[in-house]
Amino acid sequence: MKVFSSSCTFDYSWDEVSTANWRKYCPWNDKSTHVIAVDTLSRAVDTQTGILRTERLITCNQSVPQWVLALFGGGPTSHVYEVSYVDPISRRVTMCSTNLTWSNVLNVQETVTYRPSPVNSKSATDFSQEAKITALCGGWQKIKNKVEEASVERFSQNAKRGREGFETVLEMSRRVFGEQREIEKRAHDTSTMVSPVGM
Template sequence: MKVWSSEHTFDHDWETVARAAWRKYPNPLKPEVTGIDVVDRSVGDDNILRTTRLLRTEWRIPSWATALIGFKNPSYAQEYSEVDATRRRMMLKSRNLNCRNFVCVEETLNYEPHPKDSSKTLMTQTANISVYGVPLINYMENMLLSMFSFNAQKGCQAMEWVIRNIKKEYEDLSTKLNSEYVQARRSVDGLVRSLDDLSQSLGNGYEPATRPKL
Protein backbone atom coordinates (compact mmCIF):
# COMPACT_ATOMS: atom_id res chain seq x y z
CA MET A 1 0.00 0.00 0.00
CA LYS A 2 1.16 3.51 -0.83
CA VAL A 3 0.17 6.51 1.27
CA TRP A 4 0.22 10.04 -0.11
CA SER A 5 -0.61 13.28 1.69
CA SER A 6 -0.34 17.00 1.10
CA GLU A 7 -1.54 20.40 2.29
CA HIS A 8 -2.67 23.42 0.34
CA THR A 9 -3.71 26.88 1.48
CA PHE A 10 -6.45 28.73 -0.37
CA ASP A 11 -6.39 32.53 -0.07
CA HIS A 12 -10.15 32.52 0.43
CA ASP A 13 -12.41 32.15 3.45
CA TRP A 14 -13.83 28.77 4.42
CA GLU A 15 -17.37 29.54 3.25
CA THR A 16 -16.18 30.35 -0.27
CA VAL A 17 -13.97 27.26 -0.50
CA ALA A 18 -16.69 24.95 0.87
CA ARG A 19 -19.14 26.34 -1.67
CA ALA A 20 -16.59 25.76 -4.43
CA ALA A 21 -16.07 22.15 -3.31
CA TRP A 22 -19.78 21.49 -3.89
CA ARG A 23 -19.61 23.04 -7.33
CA LYS A 24 -16.26 21.58 -8.41
CA TYR A 25 -17.78 19.50 -11.23
CA PRO A 26 -18.26 19.74 -14.15
CA ASN A 27 -14.93 21.45 -14.62
CA PRO A 28 -12.74 21.95 -17.73
CA LEU A 29 -9.63 21.34 -15.62
CA LYS A 30 -10.95 17.96 -14.43
CA PRO A 31 -12.44 16.45 -17.60
CA GLU A 32 -12.11 12.91 -16.26
CA VAL A 33 -15.17 13.52 -14.06
CA THR A 34 -18.05 13.24 -16.51
CA GLY A 35 -21.03 13.02 -14.18
CA ILE A 36 -22.11 13.40 -10.57
CA ASP A 37 -25.36 12.49 -8.80
CA VAL A 38 -26.59 12.90 -5.23
CA VAL A 39 -27.56 9.51 -3.80
CA ASP A 40 -28.46 10.58 -0.27
CA ARG A 41 -28.47 13.79 1.78
CA SER A 42 -29.56 14.50 5.33
CA VAL A 43 -29.05 16.85 8.27
CA GLY A 44 -28.77 15.19 11.66
CA ASP A 45 -29.63 16.45 15.13
CA ASP A 46 -26.03 17.66 15.34
CA ASN A 47 -26.73 20.04 12.40
CA ILE A 48 -24.12 18.32 10.25
CA LEU A 49 -24.98 17.97 6.57
CA ARG A 50 -24.17 14.46 5.33
CA THR A 51 -24.18 13.67 1.62
CA THR A 52 -23.39 10.65 -0.51
CA ARG A 53 -22.68 11.23 -4.20
CA LEU A 54 -21.83 8.99 -7.14
CA LEU A 55 -19.10 10.17 -9.51
CA ARG A 56 -18.75 8.92 -13.08
CA THR A 57 -15.20 9.10 -14.42
CA GLU A 58 -13.16 8.23 -17.50
CA TRP A 59 -9.42 7.72 -17.01
CA ARG A 60 -6.54 7.43 -19.45
CA ILE A 61 -4.72 4.32 -18.26
CA PRO A 62 -2.18 2.34 -20.36
CA SER A 63 -3.75 -0.60 -22.15
CA TRP A 64 -1.32 -3.08 -20.56
CA ALA A 65 -2.42 -1.91 -17.11
CA THR A 66 -6.10 -2.15 -17.93
CA ALA A 67 -5.56 -5.68 -19.20
CA LEU A 68 -4.01 -6.70 -15.87
CA ILE A 69 -6.87 -5.47 -13.69
CA GLY A 70 -9.77 -5.65 -16.15
CA PHE A 71 -10.37 -1.92 -15.98
CA LYS A 72 -12.95 -0.40 -18.32
CA ASN A 73 -14.33 3.10 -18.80
CA PRO A 74 -16.53 4.53 -17.48
CA SER A 75 -15.65 3.90 -13.86
CA TYR A 76 -17.45 5.00 -10.73
CA ALA A 77 -16.52 6.31 -7.31
CA GLN A 78 -18.52 6.95 -4.17
CA GLU A 79 -18.07 10.19 -2.25
CA TYR A 80 -19.25 10.71 1.32
CA SER A 81 -19.08 14.17 2.88
CA GLU A 82 -19.83 15.95 6.13
CA VAL A 83 -20.24 19.71 6.47
CA ASP A 84 -20.29 21.36 9.89
CA ALA A 85 -21.10 25.00 9.21
CA THR A 86 -20.98 25.88 12.92
CA ARG A 87 -17.41 24.67 13.37
CA ARG A 88 -16.53 25.56 9.78
CA ARG A 89 -15.32 22.11 8.81
CA MET A 90 -15.85 20.08 5.67
CA MET A 91 -14.71 16.50 5.10
CA LEU A 92 -14.99 14.43 1.93
CA LYS A 93 -14.08 10.76 1.55
CA SER A 94 -14.12 8.97 -1.80
CA ARG A 95 -13.32 5.46 -2.96
CA ASN A 96 -13.39 3.63 -6.26
CA LEU A 97 -16.23 1.17 -6.90
CA ASN A 98 -14.76 -0.60 -9.94
CA CYS A 99 -12.05 -3.29 -9.81
CA ARG A 100 -11.84 -3.27 -6.01
CA ASN A 101 -10.57 -6.86 -6.09
CA PHE A 102 -7.40 -5.51 -7.72
CA VAL A 103 -7.17 -1.79 -6.94
CA CYS A 104 -8.36 0.25 -3.98
CA VAL A 105 -7.97 4.03 -3.91
CA GLU A 106 -9.35 5.90 -0.92
CA GLU A 107 -9.02 9.67 -0.63
CA THR A 108 -9.84 12.02 2.24
CA LEU A 109 -10.08 15.80 1.96
CA ASN A 110 -10.50 18.18 4.90
CA TYR A 111 -11.21 21.89 4.65
CA GLU A 112 -11.02 24.19 7.68
CA PRO A 113 -9.96 27.78 8.43
CA HIS A 114 -6.20 28.15 8.47
CA PRO A 115 -5.01 28.07 12.11
CA LYS A 116 -2.78 31.12 11.56
CA ASP A 117 -5.15 33.15 9.39
CA SER A 118 -8.90 32.54 9.53
CA SER A 119 -9.43 34.48 6.30
CA LYS A 120 -7.69 31.60 4.49
CA THR A 121 -8.58 27.91 4.19
CA LEU A 122 -6.30 24.96 4.83
CA MET A 123 -6.93 21.82 2.81
CA THR A 124 -5.36 18.54 3.90
CA GLN A 125 -5.46 15.64 1.47
CA THR A 126 -4.62 11.99 2.07
CA ALA A 127 -4.78 8.98 -0.25
CA ASN A 128 -4.27 5.27 0.35
CA ILE A 129 -3.52 3.27 -2.81
CA SER A 130 -3.39 -0.53 -2.82
CA VAL A 131 -3.00 -3.04 -5.65
CA TYR A 132 -3.74 -6.75 -5.12
CA GLY A 133 -3.24 -10.05 -6.91
CA VAL A 134 -1.53 -8.83 -10.08
CA PRO A 135 2.10 -8.80 -11.29
CA LEU A 136 4.28 -5.73 -10.70
CA ILE A 137 2.30 -4.58 -7.66
CA ASN A 138 4.89 -2.06 -6.52
CA TYR A 139 5.22 -0.60 -10.03
CA MET A 140 1.45 -0.34 -10.39
CA GLU A 141 1.07 1.39 -7.03
CA ASN A 142 3.81 3.88 -7.87
CA MET A 143 2.21 4.59 -11.25
CA LEU A 144 -1.19 5.22 -9.63
CA LEU A 145 0.46 7.35 -6.95
CA SER A 146 2.09 9.51 -9.62
CA MET A 147 -1.24 9.89 -11.42
CA PHE A 148 -2.96 10.80 -8.17
CA SER A 149 -0.36 13.44 -7.27
CA PHE A 150 -0.71 15.08 -10.69
CA ASN A 151 -4.51 15.05 -10.49
CA ALA A 152 -4.38 16.53 -6.98
CA GLN A 153 -2.51 19.55 -8.34
CA LYS A 154 -5.10 19.89 -11.09
CA GLY A 155 -7.77 19.64 -8.39
CA CYS A 156 -6.48 22.76 -6.64
CA GLN A 157 -6.46 24.63 -9.94
CA ALA A 158 -10.00 23.41 -10.59
CA MET A 159 -11.11 24.78 -7.21
CA GLU A 160 -9.60 28.19 -8.02
CA TRP A 161 -11.48 28.14 -11.33
CA VAL A 162 -14.76 27.56 -9.51
CA ILE A 163 -13.98 30.26 -6.93
CA ARG A 164 -13.34 32.81 -9.69
CA ASN A 165 -16.70 31.94 -11.22
CA ILE A 166 -18.46 32.27 -7.86
CA LYS A 167 -16.93 35.70 -7.26
CA LYS A 168 -17.87 36.80 -10.77
CA GLU A 169 -21.46 35.70 -10.13
CA TYR A 170 -21.53 37.84 -6.97
CA GLU A 171 -20.10 40.82 -8.84
CA ASP A 172 -22.62 40.42 -11.67
CA LEU A 173 -25.48 40.13 -9.17
CA SER A 174 -24.28 43.19 -7.28
CA THR A 175 -24.05 45.19 -10.51
CA LYS A 176 -27.54 44.07 -11.53
CA LEU A 177 -29.06 44.98 -8.16
CA ASN A 178 -27.36 48.39 -8.17
CA SER A 179 -28.64 49.04 -11.68
CA GLU A 180 -32.18 48.03 -10.71
CA TYR A 181 -31.98 50.25 -7.62
CA VAL A 182 -30.89 53.26 -9.70
CA GLN A 183 -33.72 52.66 -12.19
CA ALA A 184 -36.26 52.30 -9.38
CA ARG A 185 -35.02 55.50 -7.72
CA ARG A 186 -35.30 57.40 -10.98
CA SER A 187 -38.84 56.11 -11.47
CA VAL A 188 -39.82 57.20 -7.96
CA ASP A 189 -38.21 60.61 -8.42
CA GLY A 190 -40.09 61.04 -11.69
CA LEU A 191 -43.38 60.05 -10.06
CA VAL A 192 -42.82 62.50 -7.18
CA ARG A 193 -42.09 65.35 -9.60
CA SER A 194 -45.22 64.51 -11.58
CA LEU A 195 -47.36 64.59 -8.44
CA ASP A 196 -45.80 67.89 -7.36
CA ASP A 197 -46.50 69.40 -10.79
CA LEU A 198 -50.07 68.12 -10.71
CA SER A 199 -50.64 69.55 -7.24
CA GLN A 200 -49.33 72.95 -8.28
CA SER A 201 -51.37 73.02 -11.47
CA LEU A 202 -54.57 72.19 -9.64
CA GLY A 203 -53.91 74.82 -6.99
CA ASN A 204 -56.08 72.93 -4.55
CA GLY A 205 -53.78 73.22 -1.55
CA TYR A 206 -52.45 69.65 -1.64
CA GLU A 207 -49.20 69.13 0.22
CA PRO A 208 -46.26 68.42 -2.09
CA ALA A 209 -45.66 64.72 -2.51
CA THR A 210 -43.10 63.19 -0.19
CA ARG A 211 -40.45 60.97 -1.72
CA PRO A 212 -40.65 57.49 -0.17
CA LYS A 213 -37.53 56.05 1.40
CA LEU A 214 -35.73 53.34 -0.60
Protein backbone atom coordinates in the same frame (compact mmCIF):
# COMPACT_ATOMS: atom_id res chain seq x y z
CA MET B 1 0.09 0.23 0.79
CA LYS B 2 1.35 3.61 -0.33
CA VAL B 3 0.16 6.99 0.90
CA PHE B 4 -0.16 10.20 -1.08
CA SER B 5 -0.71 13.46 0.78
CA SER B 6 -0.77 17.13 -0.11
CA SER B 7 -1.90 20.42 1.35
CA CYS B 8 -2.26 24.02 0.29
CA THR B 9 -4.06 27.22 1.24
CA PHE B 10 -6.70 28.84 -0.95
CA ASP B 11 -6.95 32.63 -0.72
CA TYR B 12 -10.71 32.44 -0.32
CA SER B 13 -12.90 32.34 2.76
CA TRP B 14 -14.27 29.08 4.08
CA ASP B 15 -17.78 30.22 3.06
CA GLU B 16 -16.61 30.70 -0.53
CA VAL B 17 -14.70 27.40 -0.62
CA SER B 18 -17.42 25.30 0.97
CA THR B 19 -20.01 26.73 -1.44
CA ALA B 20 -17.82 26.45 -4.56
CA ASN B 21 -17.01 22.85 -3.63
CA TRP B 22 -20.44 21.82 -4.99
CA ARG B 23 -19.52 23.40 -8.35
CA LYS B 24 -16.11 21.72 -8.56
CA TYR B 25 -17.03 19.74 -11.68
CA CYS B 26 -18.92 22.52 -13.49
CA PRO B 27 -18.11 23.64 -17.07
CA TRP B 28 -15.89 26.44 -15.69
CA ASN B 29 -13.40 23.78 -14.61
CA ASP B 30 -11.51 22.77 -17.74
CA LYS B 31 -9.29 20.50 -15.63
CA SER B 32 -12.16 18.13 -14.78
CA THR B 33 -13.36 17.17 -18.25
CA HIS B 34 -12.74 13.51 -17.30
CA VAL B 35 -15.74 13.72 -14.93
CA ILE B 36 -18.78 12.82 -17.02
CA ALA B 37 -21.47 12.58 -14.33
CA VAL B 38 -22.06 13.44 -10.67
CA ASP B 39 -25.17 11.85 -9.17
CA THR B 40 -26.41 12.74 -5.70
CA LEU B 41 -27.59 9.57 -3.98
CA SER B 42 -28.72 11.10 -0.69
CA ARG B 43 -28.54 14.35 1.24
CA ALA B 44 -29.66 15.06 4.81
CA VAL B 45 -29.03 17.50 7.65
CA ASP B 46 -28.58 16.19 11.17
CA THR B 47 -31.05 18.24 13.21
CA GLN B 48 -28.90 18.03 16.34
CA THR B 49 -25.49 18.91 14.90
CA GLY B 50 -26.47 20.82 11.76
CA ILE B 51 -24.04 18.68 9.73
CA LEU B 52 -24.99 18.20 6.08
CA ARG B 53 -24.22 14.64 4.92
CA THR B 54 -24.20 13.95 1.18
CA GLU B 55 -23.57 10.75 -0.76
CA ARG B 56 -22.57 11.04 -4.42
CA LEU B 57 -21.57 8.74 -7.26
CA ILE B 58 -18.93 10.24 -9.54
CA THR B 59 -18.41 8.74 -13.00
CA CYS B 60 -15.13 9.42 -14.81
CA ASN B 61 -13.40 8.62 -18.05
CA GLN B 62 -9.68 8.25 -17.37
CA SER B 63 -6.76 7.13 -19.45
CA VAL B 64 -5.61 3.82 -18.02
CA PRO B 65 -2.14 2.39 -18.77
CA GLN B 66 -2.39 -0.35 -21.38
CA TRP B 67 -0.46 -2.81 -19.23
CA VAL B 68 -3.09 -2.41 -16.50
CA LEU B 69 -5.91 -3.16 -18.97
CA ALA B 70 -3.92 -6.12 -20.33
CA LEU B 71 -3.48 -7.56 -16.84
CA PHE B 72 -6.89 -6.86 -15.34
CA GLY B 73 -9.23 -6.05 -18.22
CA GLY B 74 -11.95 -3.43 -18.01
CA GLY B 75 -12.24 -0.04 -19.69
CA PRO B 76 -11.58 3.65 -19.07
CA THR B 77 -14.91 4.41 -17.33
CA SER B 78 -14.71 4.31 -13.55
CA HIS B 79 -16.99 5.06 -10.59
CA VAL B 80 -16.15 6.67 -7.26
CA TYR B 81 -18.37 6.69 -4.18
CA GLU B 82 -18.10 9.86 -2.08
CA VAL B 83 -19.53 10.80 1.31
CA SER B 84 -19.12 14.39 2.46
CA TYR B 85 -19.85 16.21 5.71
CA VAL B 86 -20.27 19.97 5.97
CA ASP B 87 -20.10 21.12 9.58
CA PRO B 88 -21.23 24.77 9.83
CA ILE B 89 -20.38 24.98 13.55
CA SER B 90 -16.74 23.86 13.41
CA ARG B 91 -16.53 25.24 9.84
CA ARG B 92 -15.11 22.11 8.30
CA VAL B 93 -15.82 20.17 5.12
CA THR B 94 -14.73 16.53 5.09
CA MET B 95 -14.99 14.41 1.96
CA CYS B 96 -14.28 10.66 1.98
CA SER B 97 -14.20 8.72 -1.26
CA THR B 98 -13.36 5.25 -2.46
CA ASN B 99 -13.17 3.64 -5.88
CA LEU B 100 -15.86 1.18 -6.91
CA THR B 101 -14.27 0.23 -10.23
CA TRP B 102 -11.41 -2.29 -9.96
CA SER B 103 -11.90 -2.41 -6.19
CA ASN B 104 -10.89 -6.09 -6.28
CA VAL B 105 -7.52 -5.06 -7.73
CA LEU B 106 -6.84 -1.63 -6.23
CA ASN B 107 -8.32 0.09 -3.19
CA VAL B 108 -8.06 3.88 -2.95
CA GLN B 109 -9.33 5.58 0.20
CA GLU B 110 -9.16 9.37 -0.08
CA THR B 111 -9.94 11.98 2.56
CA VAL B 112 -10.09 15.70 1.82
CA THR B 113 -10.72 18.50 4.30
CA TYR B 114 -11.31 22.24 4.02
CA ARG B 115 -11.11 24.42 7.14
CA PRO B 116 -10.45 28.12 7.84
CA SER B 117 -6.74 28.90 7.91
CA PRO B 118 -5.51 29.64 11.45
CA VAL B 119 -3.29 32.35 9.99
CA ASN B 120 -6.13 34.27 8.33
CA SER B 121 -9.43 32.56 9.09
CA LYS B 122 -11.62 35.21 7.41
CA SER B 123 -10.07 35.14 3.95
CA ALA B 124 -8.07 31.90 3.60
CA THR B 125 -8.92 28.20 3.73
CA ASP B 126 -6.55 25.31 4.37
CA PHE B 127 -6.90 22.24 2.18
CA SER B 128 -5.50 18.82 3.02
CA GLN B 129 -5.69 15.59 1.04
CA GLU B 130 -4.60 12.06 1.85
CA ALA B 131 -5.02 8.92 -0.22
CA LYS B 132 -4.20 5.41 0.96
CA ILE B 133 -3.56 3.23 -2.08
CA THR B 134 -3.41 -0.55 -1.73
CA ALA B 135 -2.97 -3.03 -4.57
CA LEU B 136 -4.81 -6.33 -4.06
CA CYS B 137 -2.95 -8.62 -6.45
CA GLY B 138 -2.49 -11.73 -4.35
CA GLY B 139 1.13 -12.73 -3.80
CA TRP B 140 2.61 -10.88 -6.79
CA GLN B 141 4.67 -8.36 -4.81
CA LYS B 142 6.42 -6.88 -7.86
CA ILE B 143 3.11 -6.30 -9.62
CA LYS B 144 1.59 -4.88 -6.42
CA ASN B 145 4.47 -2.42 -6.09
CA LYS B 146 4.22 -1.41 -9.72
CA VAL B 147 0.45 -0.89 -9.54
CA GLU B 148 0.76 1.16 -6.33
CA GLU B 149 3.62 3.29 -7.69
CA ALA B 150 1.76 3.98 -10.94
CA SER B 151 -1.38 4.82 -8.98
CA VAL B 152 0.43 7.26 -6.67
CA GLU B 153 2.04 8.98 -9.66
CA ARG B 154 -1.31 9.28 -11.44
CA PHE B 155 -2.97 10.46 -8.23
CA SER B 156 -0.29 13.13 -7.80
CA GLN B 157 -0.85 14.44 -11.35
CA ASN B 158 -4.64 14.43 -10.92
CA ALA B 159 -4.36 16.19 -7.54
CA LYS B 160 -2.32 19.02 -9.10
CA ARG B 161 -4.84 19.41 -11.92
CA GLY B 162 -7.68 19.24 -9.39
CA ARG B 163 -6.27 22.15 -7.35
CA GLU B 164 -5.71 24.23 -10.49
CA GLY B 165 -9.26 23.54 -11.66
CA PHE B 166 -10.76 24.39 -8.27
CA GLU B 167 -8.88 27.72 -8.28
CA THR B 168 -10.67 28.52 -11.56
CA VAL B 169 -14.04 27.58 -10.04
CA LEU B 170 -13.34 29.73 -6.97
CA GLU B 171 -12.35 32.72 -9.11
CA MET B 172 -15.43 32.43 -11.33
CA SER B 173 -17.73 31.89 -8.35
CA ARG B 174 -16.43 35.03 -6.66
CA ARG B 175 -16.84 37.04 -9.84
CA VAL B 176 -20.31 35.76 -10.82
CA PHE B 177 -21.88 35.60 -7.38
CA GLY B 178 -20.15 38.78 -6.23
CA GLU B 179 -21.78 40.64 -9.13
CA GLN B 180 -25.13 38.99 -8.32
CA ARG B 181 -24.90 40.07 -4.67
CA GLU B 182 -24.05 43.63 -5.76
CA ILE B 183 -27.11 43.74 -8.05
CA GLU B 184 -29.32 42.42 -5.26
CA LYS B 185 -27.89 44.97 -2.82
CA ARG B 186 -28.56 47.84 -5.24
CA ALA B 187 -32.11 46.61 -5.83
CA HIS B 188 -32.68 46.37 -2.07
CA ASP B 189 -31.22 49.83 -1.43
CA THR B 190 -33.42 51.34 -4.16
CA SER B 191 -36.59 49.67 -2.83
CA THR B 192 -35.99 50.90 0.72
CA MET B 193 -35.28 54.52 -0.18
CA VAL B 194 -37.55 56.96 1.65
CA SER B 195 -39.95 58.75 -0.70
CA PRO B 196 -39.57 62.57 -0.89
CA VAL B 197 -41.97 64.63 1.26
CA GLY B 198 -45.21 65.48 -0.55
CA MET B 199 -45.22 62.44 -2.80
